[in-house]
Amino acid sequence: MDKIHYQNIAQVEKNNWWYRGKREILLSTVQKLAFRKGATVLDVGCGTGIFLSLLNSRSNLTCYGLEPENGFFRLASSRLPKRISNRELAKFSQYVKSKKSQFPPHYDLVTCIDTLEHLKDDHLAISQMAALVKPGGVLLLYCPAYMFLWSKLDTISHHFRRYTKSQLENLIKQAGLSPVFSSYSNTLLFPPIALIRCLSHLVGRDLFFDPTGLKPHHPLINRLFYSLYTLEKFFWFPHQHIITLPFGVSVLAIAQKPKPTSP
Numbered sequence: 403m404d405k406i407h408y409q410n411i412a413q414v415e416k417n418n419w420w421y422r423g424k425r426e427i428l429l430s431t432v433q434k435l436a437f438r439k440g441a442t443v444l445d446v447g448c449g450t451g452i453f454l455s456l457l458n459s460r461s462n463l464t465c466y467g468l469e470p471e472n473g474f475f476r477l478a479s480s481r482l483p484k485r486i487s488n489r490e491l492a493k494f495s496q497y498v499k500s501k502k503s504q505f506p507p508h509y510d511l512v513t514c515i516d517t518l519e520h521l522k523d524d525h526l527a528i529s530q531m532a533a534l535v536k537p538g539g540v541l542l543l544y545c546p547a548y549m550f551l552w553s554k555l556d557t558i559s560h561h562f563r564r565y566t567k568s569q570l571e572n573l574i575k576q577a578g579l580s581p582v583f584s585s586y587s588n589t590l591l592f593p594p595i596a597l598i599r600c601l602s603h604l605v606g607r608d609l610f611f612d613p614t615g616l617k618p619h620h621p622l623i624n625r626l627f628y629s630l631y632t633l634e635k636f637f638w639f640p641h642q643h644i645i646t647l648p649f650g651v652s653v654l655a656i657a658q659k660p661k662p663t664s665p
Contacts, residue, residue, distance in 0.1 A: 412450050412477055419624045420588075423631030424652075425453050427587065428515060428544060429460060430635035431654070435540060440464055441510035446491060446531055447517025451478025458482060466505055468494055491521075495530050508536040515544045516652075519561045524573060532577040535659040541579055543570055547586055547653040551599045554608045570655040579657035585638065586650030590630040595651050 415421040432443075439462040445454045448467030451474075458465040467486040469475045475488040487494055487505060498507040512531050521527040528541075535541050546556070546564040556564065567584050574581050586592075602608045619627070637645040638654075 414618065415450065415452060419619065419627035419631065423628050425456060426632045427635045428453065429457060431638055432457060432511065433461065434639060437463060437510055442466065442506050443511045443513065444468060444509040444534060446512060446514045447520065448478050448486065449474045451481040451486060453515065454478070455481040491527060491530050495533060509534055510536055510539045511542065513542045516546065518543060518545050519563055522562055525576060528573050528577045532579050532659060537659055537661040539659050541657045543655045545570065545653055547650055551596060551651065553599055553602065565653055567653050570653060574655060574657040579659055582656045582658050584655040585646035586648065586653050587634060588631055588651035589647040589649060590633065591627060592650050
């Protein structure tokens with residue numbers, strides 16, 4: 403990720419409608435998964451640690467993070483001291499097996515929020531994350547959706563791809579996990595965003611493009627977008643499959659690691 407981009411993220415993510423909305427939806431989703439008190443969480447690619455610190459303060463979960471980007475790592479460590487590792491995923495997977503590790507070797511919940519698209523080999527990454535999940539534990543993925551929504555923002559963010567729901571489900575199955583729930587997200591704002599992205603492709607340049615993707619909005623617009631985005635948290639009940647959203651700017655997938663079968 404370009405240095406200027408992650409610096410801008412750190413500055414605006416507290417109030418920007420997209421970051422706030424995403425955090426609220428995912429916090430609500432984790433709460434609905436109803437983990438036991440003291441259950442362990444690992445957030446792969448935790449960024450500045452703002453989501454993880456909120457999860458830590460709002461729940462009875464024990465939270466850890468993984469963030470190899472030095473700028474983000476320092477910010478995340480200031481929020482959760484001694485709970486953040488700056489190792490790459492593959493190196494972390496080996497480190498937690500050693501006696502020197504200060505981190506648990508396995509977790510009740512592993513989250514990967516807007517990170518999988520940054521990893522060149524996503525098949526390998528999900529397999530490595532699956533290995534960190536306890537038997538009966540959960541992997542939660544949240545990624546940008548649809549390649550036709552690709553924009554310059556994806557390029558400067560160093561994304562390799564965007565996903566469909568079926569693509570995430572297939573990756574999960576290939577890693578030996580069982581899909582529990584999947585849905586598109588940011589659905590109500592999908593039509594205007596898709597229209598702008600498609601028009602941008604037609605004219606050969608990004609319309610309304612802000613180089614950081616984080617230009618402040620008018621407070622009323624920011625509040626409106628946040629309200630539309632967070633309506634989704636009232637629809638998602640991962641264990642009940644009540645409603646899945648048919649399209650969106652992002653996509654969510656939740657999977658469970660099977661428990662060993664009794665002989």
